[in-house]
Amino acid sequence: xxxxGFTDYERAALRVRxxxxxxxxxxxxxxxxxHVFVTNRHVIGGAAVxxxxxxxGHDIEVATAGAAVVADLALVWTKEALPATIALATxxxxxxxxxxxxxxxxxxxxTTTHGRVLGYAPDPVGWSAIPMLVNDAPIEHGSSGSPxxxxxxxxxxxxxxxxxxxxxVPVETLIQVLNNPDNYASSANCDGVLAR
Numbered sequence: 761x762x763x764x765g766f767t768d769y770e771r772a773a774l775r776v777r778x779x780x781x782x783x784x785x786x787x788x789x790x791x792x793x794x795h796v797f798v799t800n801r802h803v804i805g806g807a808a809v810x811x812x813x814x815x816x817g818h819d820i821e822v823a824t825a826g827a828a829v830v831a832d833l834a835l836v837w838t839k840e841a842l843p844a845t846i847a848l849a850t851x852x853x854x855x856x857x858x859x860x861x862x863x864x865x866x867x868x869x870x871t872t873t874h875g876r877v878l879g880y881a882p883d884p885v886g887w888s889a890i891p892m893l894v895n896d897a898p899i900e901h902g903s904s905g906s907p908x909x910x911x912x913x914x915x916x917x918x919x920x921x922x923x924x925x926x927x928x929v930p931v932e933t934l935i936q937v938l939n940n941p942d943n944y945a946s947s948a949n950c951d952g953v954l955a956r
Contacts, residue, residue: 772842781805794842797838802951807825814843824837827952831890833929851931859917862909880893895928896925897926
């Protein structure tokens, strides 16, 4: 479904700015319910202020945030309703599945790119023991926190790293975090490492 030329998943993608740690960090996120969105732990680490805006330039006020323990994920709660949401797939995608990445590289314009799932591999950042999803959708620097969507418009991964290959946290890991509040902490340091 499209509204004003944007798909639902493009409307659900968010531009995220972290003001803190001596500067401004930029990334992306996406809404999973009216008042909750997902981004990366390293995107919001050390934030004094988290600034969020929607596809149409509307600023959204943040209520609170939590950093995931098991992977490079963070949940952010907003005071206002978000314009659209992305449904989660119920299982990780198979190798060869078509995927679309949607985000705001370095806080710039919305970009949408396409690729395929190449398989699963160890976390290149070393924060998680869970295998991460590898895909070849072109992802620009600063796209951390972008949703990775299948052809049904469902979330299958959360973009977080690139070292030639592009990595995303698989949807089953996100579901694990959402289903168990013990899987996230209250804050993360500037480098995204969980605060002690």
